[in-house]
Amino acid sequence: MDKHSALLIVDVQNDFCPGGALAVAQGDQIIPAVNRAITSFSSQGLPIIASRDWHPEKTSHFRDYGGIWPPHCIQATAGAAFHPALKLPPNALILSKGTEADHDDYSAFHARDDQGRMLAEILADLGVNALYVCGLATDYCVKETVREAQRYRVAVTVLTDAIKGVDLKPGDSEKAVHEMMASGAKLATAADLPE
Ligand code: VGL
Ligand code: ZN
Numbered sequence: 001m002d003k004h005s006a007l008l009i010v011d012v013q014n015d016f017c018p019g020g021a022l023a024v025a026q027g028d029q030i031i032p033a034v035n036r037a038i039t040s041f042s043s044q045g046l047p048i049i050a051s052r053d054w055h056p057e058k059t060s061h062f063r064d065y066g067g068i069w070p071p072h073c074i075q076a077t078a079g080a081a082f083h084p085a086l087k088l089p090p091n092a093l094i095l096s097k098g099t100e101a102d103h104d105d106y107s108a109f110h111a112r113d114d115q116g117r118m119l120a121e122i123l124a125d126l127g128v129n130a131l132y133v134c135g136l137a138t139d140y141c142v143k144e145t146v147r148e149a150q151r152y153r154v155a156v157t158v159l160t161d162a163i164k165g166v167d168l169k170p171g172d173s174e175k176a177v178h179e180m181m182a183s184g185a186k187l188a189t190a191a192d193l194p195e
Helices: 027-043 119-126 138-151 172-182
Strands: 005-010 048-053 093-097 130-136 155-164 186-188
Touching: 005 027, 005 119, 005 138, 027 048, 027 130, 027 155, 048 119, 048 138, 093 119, 130 138, 138 155, 138 172, 155 172, 172 186
Parallel strands: 005 048, 005 130, 048 093, 130 155, 155 186
Antiparallel strands: none
16 A cells, blocks of 8 residues: 555445345445545545445346346435445545446446546546455455456455455355456455554
8 A cells, every 4th residue: 555545445335235225245244344444544645435336216237127136226315325334534535336227337447426537537637556445245346346447557455354245146255356366456454454
């Protein structure tokens, strides 16, 4: 972690946590580790970026319209809100993805801020070339984000104590971690980040 690093928190939203529409088992249990990473990056004045799944009511991402998922993270609903235990600082950059009716947009590199800027553009503006990635879900949005980062020549470290997967098939999350490593990602833990 150096001055060209940023923290990327993927989709720590109510619908991906227990009680939500597409709950990841124990998804909320990563939040203390995510908060620890936030404290670490904040104390060093490094950027903190949070993506959110932000779907329209009708999208080919949902099973009623040809996709595989139950409706979740519908724009501006309680389910789409960040989990209340997540301690995002006021200067965190918020990026929304999955906003179109015909895209899954698993990768945070498809997300945009409220001015329409995409993640790669924002990272270039900030001079960031290394991302520390955490959040939900390991086997979908975290994995696709990490794999796409390599295409943009952004180095990735995955914080393994701060991710959790859907595991539609048992072992999917474990497989995802191996795929991320194969694509060049390094592994670390939020617990080991500097205070
Ligand atoms: C996600 C499934 C559907 C994710 C988003 O954030 O990983 N997973 N939509
Ligand atoms: Zn989604």
